[in-house]
Structures are given as C-alpha cells and as structure tokens.
Amino acid sequence: MEKILEVRNLSKVFGKGCPNCFIKTGPDLDTNICPDCGSVVAIHDLSLDLYKGEILGIMGESGSGKSTVVKNLFFDQEPTSGRATFFDDDKQYDLFGLNAAQKRHLRNHRFGMVYQNPHLGLNFGISSGGNIAERLLMNDLRNYSEIRERARELLERTEVLTNRMDELPGNFSGGMQQRVQIAKALAINPPLLFLDEVTTGLDLSVQAKILDLILEIQQEMNTAMIVVTHDLGVVRLLAGRTIVMKYGRIIESGLTDQILEDPQHAYTQRLVASAL
Amino acid sequence: MxxxxxxxxxxxxxxxxxxxxxxxxxxxxxxxxxxxxxxxxxxxxxxxxxxxxxxxxxxxxxxxxxxxxxxxxxxxxxxxxxxxxxxxxxxxxxxxxxxxxxxxxxxxxxxxxxxxxxxxxxxxxxxxxxxxxxxxxxVEPSEDKRKxxxxxxxxxxxxxxxxxxxxxxxxxxxxxxxxxxxxxxxxxxxxxxxxxxxxxxxxxxxxxxxxxxxxxxxxxxxxxxxxxxLAFDDVPFRVESFNDENGQRRCCDRCGDNTSFLDEFTSSVGNKVYQCSDSDWCREQLVAKGE
Amino acid sequence: MTAEPILSVEGFSKQFELHEQGKIIPSSSNVNFDVYAGKLTALIGPTGAGKSSVLKGIFRTYLPSSGRIIYHAVNGHTLDLVQADDYQILDLRRQEIGFVTQFLHALPRQATEDVVAQPLFQRGVNRDQARQKARELLEQLNIPERLWSVPPATFSGGEKQRVNLARGLIAKPRLLLLDEPTASLDPATTDRVVEMIQAMKIEGTAMLAIFHHPDLVERLADNVVTLTPPLALDNKEVA
CATH class of the missing domain: 3.40.50.11310 (Bacterial phosphonate metabolism protein PhnH)
Structure with a gap:
C-alpha cells in the first residue's frame, strides 16, 4: 500500500495563544479554551497517515476539532504548527510550506472537498453544470463540448438529472446539492478527497444514497478519503479506520469495527453507548 | 475665447x-x-x-x-x-x-x-x-481576491x-x-x-x-x-457580423465600404440604414472614390 | 497432525474495561488452539465462555488483552495478529481472512448481489464478474432470484444470514471465521451450507467456527476446542 498523506504534530490555535494553551486544555481538562489567554485550541499534536484508496473516518462531537483538520489540509485555514506531506506518484509536497499558487494548484488539480454546507462548495450564482465546468476549466480543459460532456457524465454518475444541469443549484433539494458538490469535487478525479459532514441534515434515505455513492466512487476510482462526521453510522459504513477526537486531541484510533465494538477510551465508550 | x-x-x-x-x-x-x-x-x-x-x-x-x-x-x-x-x-x-x-x-x-x-x-x-x-x-467582488x-x-x-x-x-x-x-x-x-x-x-x-x-x-x-x-477551442471568438438576412455583407450607406464596423440608424422614412462607425475612415473611402 | 497450523492462538485472553461503570468484564481467558488448512476447528462451550470474543479478537474487531495469535500468511511470513498494525490487519481482511457473523452490516441501498460481491469489488475484481460469482452463490444458498437486485434490509433473519454467508465465502479466504453461520436456517438450507463448507475444506480453507448445534460440530469439525467461562471477576474494580 502506498501512503498518500502523512500528517505530523498538527496544531491549530484560534487566538493569540500563550505558553499554557496546550497544557491547560484537552480532554482530561474537559475544555479546548485556554483559561489563561482565552485562545481556542482546535487541534493539538495530531498525526495521521492515509493510504491510497483508503477511507479514514474522523469522529467527534462539535468542538472536537475534526473539521478543522480537513480545513487545514485543504488550505481553508492555516495551521499553527505541524507538517503534512502529500505523496503524489513520484512527487511529494510539504503542504504547509507551499506558496499560495502552489496550494491553489493542489486544491484545483489534486484535492477535492465536499462541505456540509453546499454554499461553501458550490457557486450558487452559476448553473450546476457551470460549477463543474469551473473545475474542469481550472484544469485547462478548453473545449466547450468536452466540458459539457464531462459535466453530464459526472452528474449522471452522481444521479443528478442531467436535464437539470443548466439550473442553478439553489433550485435543488439539499441532497441534490450535495450530489452536485460531489460531482464537482470529483470532476478532476482527485486522488484525495475530504468530506466534511456531508450527510448531516439530510433525510435518512438521502443520507444512505449519498454514502452509497461515496463508497462506489472510492472503489471505482481508488480515491483516498478523509470523512469527518459526528455520526457513528457514517464511519461504520464508510471508514476502514477511524480516529476519535475530543477537544482537539486524538483520544483513540483503530479499525472502525474495533472502535465501535471494543472502544478503549472512556469517552469513546460513552459515545458508542449513547448512539442509537 | x-x-x-x-x-x-x-x-x-x-x-x-x-x-x-x-x-x-x-x-x-x-x-x-x-x-x-x-x-x-x-x-x-x-x-x-x-x-x-x-x-x-x-x-x-x-x-x-x-x-x-x-x-x-x-x-x-x-x-x-x-x-x-x-x-x-x-x-x-x-x-x-x-x-x-x-x-x-x-x-x-x-x-x-x-x-x-x-x-x-x-x-x-x-x-x-x-x-x-x-x-x-x-465574478469576484473582493479586490484583494481579484488581485x-x-x-x-x-x-x-x-x-x-x-x-x-x-x-x-x-x-x-x-x-x-x-x-x-x-x-x-x-x-x-x-x-x-x-x-x-x-x-x-x-x-x-x-x-x-x-x-x-x-x-x-x-x-x-x-x-x-x-x-x-478568451474563448473555447470549439466555440472560437467571433467579431460582429454585418451580413444581412441573405448572407450579403452590408455596406456603408454613405461611402459604400463593406469592410468596416457599421452603426445602425433608422432613417427619416423609417428603414434601417448602416454607416461606417469610424467617420474618418468613411471620409477616406469617399475621397478614394473621388467624391 | 503433521502439517503446520495456519493459525496458532496462544494464551489468548480478552477482558473489557468499562470506564463508566468502573468494571472489568472478563470474556475469554487463556485460550490455546491451532487451526489447519483444509480443517475446521470448532469452538464449543457454554454461553459466556467467550467463543465469539476469540473470533473477534483474531479479526481485530476486539483488541486482545493478552496472548499471541500467530498467523502464517500466504507469502510465508508469520505475524502476530495481536501486534500487527491496522494496515496489516486490513490487508489480511481484504486478501486472506474472512468472517461470517450473525449480523449483516451492509450499505442501506445496496443490491443483495452487490453486498455479496463486495469483497471481490474490494480486491479490484471486475464488477460484472464479481456479480456473476455472487449470483451463483446466492443460487446455491436458495435465495430466490427476484431478491438479488433488492437490498437485504427487508429480508428475513435466515435470508440475511445466507447473504452474509455468501459474502464470507465469495472471496475464498484462506482462513474463514464462522460465528453461528446457520443459526436461523431451515434444515434443508443448513444441509446446503454444510456441503459448501465441506467443499471449501477440500479446497484447503482453514476454518474456525462456532456452531449453534452440536450436530453440526459432529458433521463438520476436525478439531474441537472447549472453552470454559473465565473466572468470575464480578464487581472487580478497575485498577
């Protein structure tokens, strides 16, 4: 198996920070807010590996820092410290050492992100097809009919009615918007895809279809994914391995079925026990 | 003055x-x-x-x-x-x-x-x-982002x-x-x-x-x-066409030139008239025709 | 036995530490046995003897508390499944070790034939071929053809169990763990399953099984390992 992403000692503090931030926060102290300076320690000393074609789950409640992890990796936010290396065939990139243009290049050409809020991932001012076209145009595809064709294929793949591809995403249901977002993220066949609470707030039946789609895509394209969720059901169905976070720290990690059936940490035991 | x-x-x-x-x-x-x-x-x-x-x-x-x-x-x-x-x-x-x-x-x-x-x-x-x-x-309201x-x-x-x-x-x-x-x-x-x-x-x-x-x-x-x-490979950039409904290139009502950019007017009798937009060009064409 | 075992469980113990309740619950204690290619080892013992815990401990669904689980992989390497990292386990699950449980976990909307074909999809087998293979197995297990394209969510317990079985058998694992695979099957279907297990034994699959019925142990087991419930540790406080 080939490694695609290696994250080491990632930390992210919102606020000015002080020497006590990491000492005075964390799951043991039951807070992520530094009592001395009021900064929020979203992530502290997080390390993880991701292999080609693997789905890694990051599970935690609100405030655990799980979304911050993918936002840092997708360059939506800048980490306070730490390293992340992206292995792309024979090339490797020190993600946090790249300049803005290099970051944008990776975002546009090698990474995909699907947000909980479709407004973050889609431009609601242009048609669904146009949203996908944008990503293809970023990849220097300059042939209108090819772009149309590819957009149609992607929407078909994600089960969006292609006769609606010229409509604005605002006309669509939440589940449909997520499908368009997934189609957009996949437009360039990214080897690495981040999914941030993609099924939260959707009807159960719609959730199931989206999860099914994600899994199919992973198997078809061997896409490596990090799936951020507070939903145990989502990791159970999607992730081979799972990381459990609380107040910015990893408190447990392992194979997903082991985490769910034999959780080691008191917090995870409580989380699993309280799930429906 | x-x-x-x-x-x-x-x-x-x-x-x-x-x-x-x-x-x-x-x-x-x-x-x-x-x-x-x-x-x-x-x-x-x-x-x-x-x-x-x-x-x-x-x-x-x-x-x-x-x-x-x-x-x-x-x-x-x-x-x-x-x-x-x-x-x-x-x-x-x-x-x-x-x-x-x-x-x-x-x-x-x-x-x-x-x-x-x-x-x-x-x-x-x-x-x-x-x-x-x-x-x-x-496409982008923020000047910082545009830069x-x-x-x-x-x-x-x-x-x-x-x-x-x-x-x-x-x-x-x-x-x-x-x-x-x-x-x-x-x-x-x-x-x-x-x-x-x-x-x-x-x-x-x-x-x-x-x-x-x-x-x-x-x-x-x-x-x-x-x-x-900016254009697409298969939808190339095109300039305005001044052909009439029969595909004939319209010409300037004044100088008769059929190579320049034409402005459209409605004449006093109500029909459409085309004239060179570039007045100096039009003048030069007239001079060339000896008028 | 002259052959080398595929799997050797040595001094395996499993206990659960329940933080919330402040309890340690012992499940299996000092379990020892071997599993051989082409042979079926049956775990027997009363309820609470920790039979399922042993299977789950081997599969890493449970983290073993102590002991060694030595596995001889197809590439000739030997590794201790207790010490192996997550990726090694995932790789073995994909390539060599199968597990048929009593419960079916499948994607909500997935067609039954795709549920069954899943292990082959994961190995990168062509989808049509994988589905074809799945249909053959479903047919052998008496699942009516009209159900193949429907998700198994609404199936009866026995049907679900057969789907689960088909999924466990399809990839022809080297080592197959079976946890009461026939618990809710009618006698005729049970006979089918017995035939299939026997066929797999002939093909060389090593099996470790828990059976509901002593009768099945009789019919299928080459070795029998008796487990006893671990010593009561009731109300023992977490250290």
Missing part, C-alpha cells in the same frame, strides 16, 4: 503639474513593462466629472508634447460632444499642439469605444478611456461566465469589453470597444494605453504583444 486664453495662462502645459505628469508617466512605464497588469495610480481631480474620460485625459495630457498632433474620437466620431469637449480642453491647456480628424496625421489618439479602422503605426499611441478596468469584477486571481492567472471563473453564456444563448453574447488575455497572462477589460476592435490589439504596431480615472488604474498593451480574446 479670450477668457479661455487667460485661464490657460494660469495652468502649466497639459493642465497637470509636472509632478503629476511624471507619476502618470512612471505608471505608464510600469504598465508597459507588465503587459495587461492594472497599475494603480493617484488619479487627479480634473475639471470634469469622473467617468467622462478623465483616465484617458490624464494619460494624454501626460504624454503629449507641443510637437504632437492629437485626434480625439468618441464612438468613432470626432464630432460628438464628448470628443469635441475633450479636444478643446486639451488644445486649451497644451499650447502649440496640433489637432486633426485624420487618423493618419495623428500621433496621439484618444478614443472612447472604438479603435480606428485604419491600422495604426509604430509612431502612434492610442489612449483608450476605461470605465471598469477589471474584467474579474463580474490574487490576476497574479495567479486564475481566470477559470471568467471562462465559466462564457460557458454559461453559451449554455443560455448558444453563443458568447459579450458585445463590448470582451475579456482579452495579454501576453499569455493578465486578462484585461479592453474598454467598451466592440468585439470588432479586439483583434486590433493583437500584435498592434501602436502602443495601446488604457486609463480608468475613477478606478485609478492604468494598463497597457505594448506594441507587438499577443492579445487573445
């Missing part, structure tokens, strides 16, 4: 003081050095409302000298109110310059909405008045706009201000010239200067520089 002459005496040559002109010239040099890049400058107050060509005017006033011959056109015509006013202001404040209506005779041409039909020469400079310098403003997009030559969202246009109308409907990539990097708003004039920017022998007074930006298409309108 006497009152005007008196006023003239109170102002330096070119209305602007030397320092102001120097700043504009420095900005021009930078704009030439980075083709298509919008260089910010401290646009001066002019004795006319911003939006009436103050950007172009400041460029002209900064580069013109007493030996130069100036032509000012608006929508192709030297006689429109705007052109007349700008011309007389420049005449008034630039002692000794010559003015002309004839494209061939001018070495500085200030224009709004058109580039003359007659191919320009290396010894000519054309100054275009620009209302909105940034082509990205239609980054320009820096990284990230124009995919502009291309999406074209895509949406084709989806909706089966063709690119932009008639004026067609986004054009200069020297393989910066995309400019070439000012409200029609598509017809965009190809004239490509490998132009004359220096093209563009000034936006209200937006405080100057940019340039230097001589012999590539200017490529």
């Amino acid at each position: 006497t009152a005007m002459r008196k006023a003239n005496a109170a102002y330096p040559f070119g209305f602007l003081d030397e320092y102001a002109k120097k700043e504009v010239r420095r900005t021009i040099l930078k704009a030439i050095a980075i083709p298509g890049y919008q260089v910010p400058y401290s646009s001066r107050e002019m004795p006319m409302g911003r939006g009436f060509g103050t950007g172009g005017l400041q460029l002209t006033l900064s580069i013109i000298g007493a030996d130069d011959t100036l032509k000012v056109i608006d929508q192709g015509s030297d006689d429109s109110v705007n052109a007349v006013n700008l011309r007389s202001f420049i005449e008034m404040t630039c002692d000794g310059i010559d003015t002309t209506d004839i494209t061939d005779e001018a070495n500085v041409i200030q224009s709004r909405h058109r580039i003359p039909e007659k191919p320009l020469r290396e010894d000519q400079v054309i100054v275009l008045q620009v209302p909105y310098p940034d082509p990205l403003v239609v 980054i997009m320009h820096g990284e030559a990230d124009y995919s969202r502009l291309l999406v706009k074209l895509y949406e246009d084709i989806v909706q109308f089966d063709e690119i409907t932009i008639s004026h201000r067609y986004p054009t990539r200069i020297n393989d990097h910066y995309v400019i708003d070439p000012s409200p010239i029609p598509r017809w004039d965009v190809p004239k920017l490509n490998q132009s022998k004359a220096l093209v200067l563009l000034g936006a007074g209200r937006e405080k930006k100057i940019y340039a298409v230097p001589p012999y520089t590539d200017a490529e309108p």
Whole structure:
C-alpha cells in the first residue's frame, strides 16, 4: 500500500495563544479554551497517515476539532504548527510550506472537498453544470463540448438529472446539492478527497444514497478519503479506520469495527453507548 | 475665447503639474513593462466629472508634447460632444499642439469605444478611456481576491461566465469589453470597444494605453504583444457580423465600404440604414472614390 | 497432525474495561488452539465462555488483552495478529481472512448481489464478474432470484444470514471465521451450507467456527476446542 498523506504534530490555535494553551486544555481538562489567554485550541499534536484508496473516518462531537483538520489540509485555514506531506506518484509536497499558487494548484488539480454546507462548495450564482465546468476549466480543459460532456457524465454518475444541469443549484433539494458538490469535487478525479459532514441534515434515505455513492466512487476510482462526521453510522459504513477526537486531541484510533465494538477510551465508550 | 486664453495662462502645459505628469508617466512605464497588469495610480481631480474620460485625459495630457498632433474620437466620431469637449480642453491647456480628424496625421489618439479602422503605426499611441478596468469584477467582488486571481492567472471563473453564456444563448453574447488575455497572462477589460476592435490589439504596431480615472488604474498593451480574446477551442471568438438576412455583407450607406464596423440608424422614412462607425475612415473611402 | 497450523492462538485472553461503570468484564481467558488448512476447528462451550470474543479478537474487531495469535500468511511470513498494525490487519481482511457473523452490516441501498460481491469489488475484481460469482452463490444458498437486485434490509433473519454467508465465502479466504453461520436456517438450507463448507475444506480453507448445534460440530469439525467461562471477576474494580 502506498501512503498518500502523512500528517505530523498538527496544531491549530484560534487566538493569540500563550505558553499554557496546550497544557491547560484537552480532554482530561474537559475544555479546548485556554483559561489563561482565552485562545481556542482546535487541534493539538495530531498525526495521521492515509493510504491510497483508503477511507479514514474522523469522529467527534462539535468542538472536537475534526473539521478543522480537513480545513487545514485543504488550505481553508492555516495551521499553527505541524507538517503534512502529500505523496503524489513520484512527487511529494510539504503542504504547509507551499506558496499560495502552489496550494491553489493542489486544491484545483489534486484535492477535492465536499462541505456540509453546499454554499461553501458550490457557486450558487452559476448553473450546476457551470460549477463543474469551473473545475474542469481550472484544469485547462478548453473545449466547450468536452466540458459539457464531462459535466453530464459526472452528474449522471452522481444521479443528478442531467436535464437539470443548466439550473442553478439553489433550485435543488439539499441532497441534490450535495450530489452536485460531489460531482464537482470529483470532476478532476482527485486522488484525495475530504468530506466534511456531508450527510448531516439530510433525510435518512438521502443520507444512505449519498454514502452509497461515496463508497462506489472510492472503489471505482481508488480515491483516498478523509470523512469527518459526528455520526457513528457514517464511519461504520464508510471508514476502514477511524480516529476519535475530543477537544482537539486524538483520544483513540483503530479499525472502525474495533472502535465501535471494543472502544478503549472512556469517552469513546460513552459515545458508542449513547448512539442509537 | 479670450477668457479661455487667460485661464490657460494660469495652468502649466497639459493642465497637470509636472509632478503629476511624471507619476502618470512612471505608471505608464510600469504598465508597459507588465503587459495587461492594472497599475494603480493617484488619479487627479480634473475639471470634469469622473467617468467622462478623465483616465484617458490624464494619460494624454501626460504624454503629449507641443510637437504632437492629437485626434480625439468618441464612438468613432470626432464630432460628438464628448470628443469635441475633450479636444478643446486639451488644445486649451497644451499650447502649440496640433489637432486633426485624420487618423493618419495623428500621433496621439484618444478614443472612447472604438479603435480606428485604419491600422495604426509604430509612431502612434492610442489612449483608450476605461470605465471598469477589471474584467474579474463580474465574478469576484473582493479586490484583494481579484488581485490574487490576476497574479495567479486564475481566470477559470471568467471562462465559466462564457460557458454559461453559451449554455443560455448558444453563443458568447459579450458585445463590448470582451475579456482579452495579454501576453499569455493578465486578462484585461479592453474598454467598451466592440468585439470588432479586439483583434486590433493583437500584435498592434501602436502602443495601446488604457486609463480608468475613477478606478485609478492604468494598463497597457505594448506594441507587438499577443492579445487573445478568451474563448473555447470549439466555440472560437467571433467579431460582429454585418451580413444581412441573405448572407450579403452590408455596406456603408454613405461611402459604400463593406469592410468596416457599421452603426445602425433608422432613417427619416423609417428603414434601417448602416454607416461606417469610424467617420474618418468613411471620409477616406469617399475621397478614394473621388467624391 | 503433521502439517503446520495456519493459525496458532496462544494464551489468548480478552477482558473489557468499562470506564463508566468502573468494571472489568472478563470474556475469554487463556485460550490455546491451532487451526489447519483444509480443517475446521470448532469452538464449543457454554454461553459466556467467550467463543465469539476469540473470533473477534483474531479479526481485530476486539483488541486482545493478552496472548499471541500467530498467523502464517500466504507469502510465508508469520505475524502476530495481536501486534500487527491496522494496515496489516486490513490487508489480511481484504486478501486472506474472512468472517461470517450473525449480523449483516451492509450499505442501506445496496443490491443483495452487490453486498455479496463486495469483497471481490474490494480486491479490484471486475464488477460484472464479481456479480456473476455472487449470483451463483446466492443460487446455491436458495435465495430466490427476484431478491438479488433488492437490498437485504427487508429480508428475513435466515435470508440475511445466507447473504452474509455468501459474502464470507465469495472471496475464498484462506482462513474463514464462522460465528453461528446457520443459526436461523431451515434444515434443508443448513444441509446446503454444510456441503459448501465441506467443499471449501477440500479446497484447503482453514476454518474456525462456532456452531449453534452440536450436530453440526459432529458433521463438520476436525478439531474441537472447549472453552470454559473465565473466572468470575464480578464487581472487580478497575485498577
């Protein structure tokens, strides 16, 4: 198996920070807010590996820092410290050492992100097809009919009615918007895809279809994914391995079925026990 | 006229003081050095409302000298109110310059909405008045973000706009201000010239200067520089067609030329009439026909 | 036995530490046995003897508390499944070790034939071929053809169990763990399953199984390991 992403000692503090931030926060102290300076320690000393074609789950409640992890990796936010290396065939990139243009290049050409809020991932001012076209145009595809064709294929793949591809995403249901977002993220066949609470707030039946789609895509394209969720059901169905976070720290990690059936940490035991 | 002459005496040559002109010239040099890049400058107050060509005017006033011959056109015509006013202001404040209506005779041409039909020469400079310098403003409201997009030559969202246009109308409907990539990097708003004039920017022998007074930006298409309108491989850029319903190229009602950009009028009897938009071109065609 | 075992469980113990309740619950204690290629080892013992815990401990669904689980992989390497990292386990699950449990976990909307074909999809087998293979197995297990394209969510317990079985068998694992695979099957279908297990034994699959019925142990087991419930540790406080 080939490694695609290696994250080491990632930390992210919102606020000015002080020497006590990491000492005075964390799951043991039951807070992520530094009592001395009021900064929020979203992530502290997080390390993880991701292999080609693997789905890694990051599970935690609100405030655990799980979304911050993918936002840092997708360059939506800048980490306070730490390293992340992206292995792309024979090339490797020190993600946090790249300049803005290099970051944008990776975002546009090698990474995909699907947000909980479709407004973050889609431009609601242009048609669904146009949203996908944008990503293809970023990849220097300059042939209108090819772009149309590819957009149609992607929407078909994600089960969006292609006769609606010229409509604005605002006309669509939440589940449909997520499908368009997934189609957009996949437009360039990214080897690495981040999914941030993609099924939260959707009807159960719609959730199931989206999860099914994600899994199919992973198997078809061997896409490596990090799936951020507070939903145990989502990791159970999607992730081979799972990381459990609380107040910015990893408190447990392992194979997903082991985490769910034999959780080691008191917090995870409580989380699993309280799930429906 | 006497009152005007008196006023003239109170102002330096070119209305602007030397320092102001120097700043504009420095900005021009930078704009030439980075083709298509919008260089910010401290646009001066002019004795006319911003939006009436103050950007172009400041460029002209900064580069013109007493030996130069100036032509000012608006929508192709030297006689429109705007052109007349700008011309007389420049005449008034630039002692000794010559003015002309004839494209061939001018070495500085200030224009709004058109580039003359007659191919320009290396010894000519054309100054275009620009209302909105940034082509990205239609897709990105934040100037900070637009600057980054320009820096990284990230124009995919502009291309999406074209895509949406084709989806909706089966063709690119932009008639004026067609986004054009200069020297393989910066995309400019070439000012409200029609598509017809965009190809004239490509490998132009004359220096093209563009000034936006209200937006405080100057940019340039230097001589012999590539200017490529954004388009798709299979939906290429096209200029306006002046064919009639039978596919016949319309010609100018006055001079009979069938190669120039035509304006459409409704005649006194109610039918449509076409005439050269470039009045000097039309005149020249008439002269050639011996009329 | 002259052959080398594929799997050797040595001194395996599993206990659960329940933080919330402050309890340690012992599940299996000091379990020792071997599993051989082409042979079926049956775990027997009363309820609470920790039979399922042993299977789950081997599969890493449970983290073993102590002991060694030595696995001889197809490439000739030997590794201790207790010490192996997550990726090694995932790889073995994909390539060599199968587990048929009593419960079916499948994607909500997935067609039954795709549920069954899943292990082959994961190995990168062509989808049509994988589905074809799945249909053959479903047919052998008496699942009516009209159900193949329907998700198994609404199936009866016995049907679900057969789907689960088909999924466990399809990839022909080297080592197959079976946790009461026939618990809710009618006698005729049970006979089918017995035949299939026997066929797999002949093909060389090593099996470790828990059976509901002593009768099945009789019919299928080559070795029998008896587990006893671990010593009561009731109300023992967490250290």
